Amino acid sequence: MRPARTALCLRLTLALGLALVGPMAVGWASARAPIYVSSWAVRVSQGYQEVDRLARKFGFVNFGQVGGTQIDGRRREDIFPDGQYFHLRHRGVVQQSLTPHWGHRLRLKKDPKVQWFQQQTVQRRVKRSLVVPTDPWFSKQWYMNNEMQSDLNILQVWSQGLSGQGVVVSVLDDGIEKDHPDLWANYDPLASYDFNDYDPDPQPRYTPSDENRHGTRCAGEVAAMANNRFCGAGVAYNTRIGGVRMLDGTITDVIEAQSLSLQPQHIHIYSASWGPEDDGRTVDGPGILTREAFRRGVTKGRGGLGTLFIWASGNGGLHYDNCNCDGYTNSIHTLSVGSTTQQGHVPWYSEACASTLTTTYSSGVATDPQIVTTDLHHQCTDKHTGTSASAPLAAGMIALALEANPLLTWRDMQHLVVRASRPAQLQAEDWRTNGAGRRVSHHYGYGLLDAALLVGLARSWLPTQPQKKCVIHIVHTRTRPAGEALAPIPILPVMHVRKNVSACAGHANSIRSLEHVQVQLSLSYSRRGDLEISLTSPMGTRSTLVAIRPFDVSSQGYNNWIFMSTHFWDEDPRGLWILGLENKGYYFNTGTLYRYTLLLYGTAEDMTARPSGPQSATAPPTSWATFASPTARQGTSTTPSRR
Ligand SMILES: *[C@@H]1O[C@H](CO)[C@@H](O)[C@H](O)[C@H]1NC(C)=O
Ligand SMILES: [Ca+2]
Ligand SMILES: [Ca+2]
Ligand SMILES: [Ca+2]
Numbered sequence: 001m002r003p004a005r006t007a008l009c010l011r012l013t014l015a016l017g018l019a020l021v022g023p024m025a026v027g028w029a030s031a032r033a034p035i036y037v038s039s040w041a042v043r044v045s046q047g048y049q050e051v052d053r054l055a056r057k058f059g060f061v062n063f064g065q066v067g068g069t070q071i072d073g074r075r076r077e078d079i080f081p082d083g084q085y086f087h088l089r090h091r092g093v094v095q096q097s098l099t100p101h102w103g104h105r106l107r108l109k110k111d112p113k114v115q116w117f118q119q120q121t122v123q124r125r126v127k128r129s130l131v132v133p134t135d136p137w138f139s140k141q142w143y144m145n146n147e148m149q150s151d152l153n154i155l156q157v158w159s160q161g162l163s164g165q166g167v168v169v170s171v172l173d174d175g176i177e178k179d180h181p182d183l184w185a186n187y188d189p190l191a192s193y194d195f196n197d198y199d200p201d202p203q204p205r206y207t208p209s210d211e212n213r214h215g216t217r218c219a220g221e222v223a224a225m226a227n228n229r230f231c232g233a234g235v236a237y238n239t240r241i242g243g244v245r246m247l248d249g250t251i252t253d254v255i256e257a258q259s260l261s262l263q264p265q266h267i268h269i270y271s272a273s274w275g276p277e278d279d280g281r282t283v284d285g286p287g288i289l290t291r292e293a294f295r296r297g298v299t300k301g302r303g304g305l306g307t308l309f310i311w312a313s314g315n316g317g318l319h320y321d322n323c324n325c326d327g328y329t330n331s332i333h334t335l336s337v338g339s340t341t342q343q344g345h346v347p348w349y350s351e352a353c354a355s356t357l358t359t360t361y362s363s364g365v366a367t368d369p370q371i372v373t374t375d376l377h378h379q380c381t382d383k384h385t386g387t388s389a390s391a392p393l394a395a396g397m398i399a400l401a402l403e404a405n406p407l408l409t410w411r412d413m414q415h416l417v418v419r420a421s422r423p424a425q426l427q428a429e430d431w432r433t434n435g436a437g438r439r440v441s442h443h444y445g446y447g448l449l450d451a452a453l454l455v456g457l458a459r460s461w462l463p464t465q466p467q468k469k470c471v472i473h474i475v476h477t478r479t480r481p482a483g484e485a486l487a488p489i490p491i492l493p494v495m496h497v498r499k500n501v502s503a504c505a506g507h508a509n510s511i512r513s514l515e516h517v518q519v520q521l522s523l524s525y526s527r528r529g530d531l532e533i534s535l536t537s538p539m540g541t542r543s544t545l546v547a548i549r550p551f552d553v554s555s556q557g558y559n560n561w562i563f564m565s566t567h568f569w570d571e572d573p574r575g576l577w578i579l580g581l582e583n584k585g586y587y588f589n590t591g592t593l594y595r596y597t598l599l600l601y602g603t604a605e606d607m608t609a610r611p612s613g614p615q616s617a618t619a620p621p622t623s624w625a626t627f628a629s630p631t632a633r634q635g636t637s638t639t640p641s642r643r
Pocket of ligand 1: 500501575576
C-alpha cells in the first residue's frame, strides 16, 4: 500500500515470522478471518523432481516433503506414506495477509500435476498454561499478574508468544537510566536523545531529591526485562526502549517538536506524561512547530502508517482541572489515557474530560497499591503513581498489539482501543451509552484497556478507510467577502445553539461513522471557569466539553480554542447537533459568542456494521465517583507539568 514502509515492514514481519514458528498460541477472543501466510501445502504424485520443477516455474522454494524428514536415518513414512505432500514457500508473498494469494492460487490450479494444494493460514492455538515471569517483584505487579478479576489481561497476551519484539517505544521525559539492570538489554540508543544538553546520551541528571526519576520509571513499565531475577517485568518486556531527555530544563516549542519527531521511521510509539500546568486555570496547547510535529508524525511517521502518541490525561484533579483545556492530551493525534485505582475508583488526581479514550490502572489513596517499576540508581520501586503511570502501561499494551499486527495505522489503533476498553468495575457517576451502543465516561473514556482483547482484535482488523473531515461553520462574526458582518451573540445564562448537519453528505468528505469531534470556539466570558460547555449529538449523546473549573477566574474567554470529544465514536453524525453553554457560577457572569465551528472526523464506512467489539451488553453497576480524603491526598506528591 505504502512503498515507504518496506524497510519497517521487513523487520516487523521477521519478528512476526518468529512468533509464528514458536508454539503459536493465539487468540481466545472472538472468531476471526483466517490469516494467510507465504506457505503452501501441495500434493504432487510424481514426487520430488516434479515439485522442484513446479517451484522453479512459479518462484517457490521447495521445503521438501511433508512427513519426509529423516529421523535417525529412517524416513517417517508412517505419517504420509505415499510421499506426495510437499511444503512450498514463496518469498514474494507477504508474511501475513487477510486474503489468499489469488495469482498463485490460479497458477497452481491450472497446473495438471498439482492434485491438491492449500495456502497455509495461521492456526490459532492456545497454550493451556499462562507464561508467568519469574521476576521476584512480579507478584507485586497486581495490575497484570492475574491476582484480580479485571486486570489488564497481559498474561494472556504473553502466553500467545507476544512480548513487544520488533517494536520501538520512546519515553519523552526527564531521561532514562540506560544502564539500569532491568533496562539495559532493551535500551535503544537510536530511540533516544538529550534535548536538554543536545547530546545523544539521555542519562538523567542525578540530584539529592532524585527529581529526574520519572522517565526511568515510565520506561520500566513498558520494557523492564523479564525472567532476569530482578525487579518486575515490563508490559512489553522485549520491546526496544529509548528515552528522550527534554523535561529537565527550559522547554520550548522547538524542543517539544524535536522530541516528538525524533526518528519517526524508527520509533513506533512515543509515550508522554507531560503538558501545560495542571493548576485548573490554564488553557494551553502545543505551539505551531509541535502541532506540525504531530501532523507529520501521523501522516509520515512509521512509514506512513502514523506515529502513535500515547498521552497521560493529566494530574490536575485536586484543582478540578479539565484535560480538554490541555491541547496535547485533547489533540486527535494523541491517544489520551486516564487512570483508575485497584478498586476501580476515580483517583484523586484524575482529570475528567471528553477527550480521554481509555484507562489503565494506577495509584489511588495511600492504602491503594501503586505501580512497580524500575527506579534511579539501579533500583526497583513499588511507588510509581499518577496518570503518568497509566500512559506507559497503555503504550506497552499497544506495543503488544503492534507486534501482533504491525500494519495498523494510528487511526486503526484508536478504533481498536475503543473496542478493547471495557467499563469493567470502574465506578463513575457519568457512564452513558452512546449512539454506537458503547458505554463511555468522562473519567475513563471507554473504560479499562484489555490487552488480550486489543491483541485479538488487532490480528483480524481490516484497515480503516481514509479519514474524512467535515467542517461546519455555525457562528462566525468575521466580515464576509460580500461585506456582511454577522453580529456576535450574547451568551445567556443557559443557551443552546442548534444546527442540523448533513455531515458533508453528497461530497467526497461525507462522513457515515464518526471518530473525533472538535468544537472550535471564540468567546468572551467574565469568569471563564464558570461556563460549562456541552455538545449533544444527533444520536442523543451529551458530552461535556468543559466542566466548571473554580480556579479559572480568567476573563480572557476562549480564543479559537479547540475542544475535543471521543464520546461520539462510530455514531452517525447526520442530524441536529446542540452546543450547550451554561453559567454554573457567579450569577452576573456575561459573555459573547463570536465563533463556533464544528469539526467532524470519521469515515465513509458504517463502522457499526463490523463485527461487534468486546463491549459487554450487560451494564455494570454504576455509583458515585469517590474521592480520597484531603489527608490521604497529601500522601502522593506531584510536580506541576510532569505527571
Ligand atoms: C435535518 O434536515 C434533514 C434534511 O433537510 C431533515 O430530513 C431532518 O428532519 C432534519 N432534522 C431535524 C432534527 O431537524
Ligand atoms: Ca546527556
Ligand atoms: Ca525484571
Ligand atoms: Ca490538565
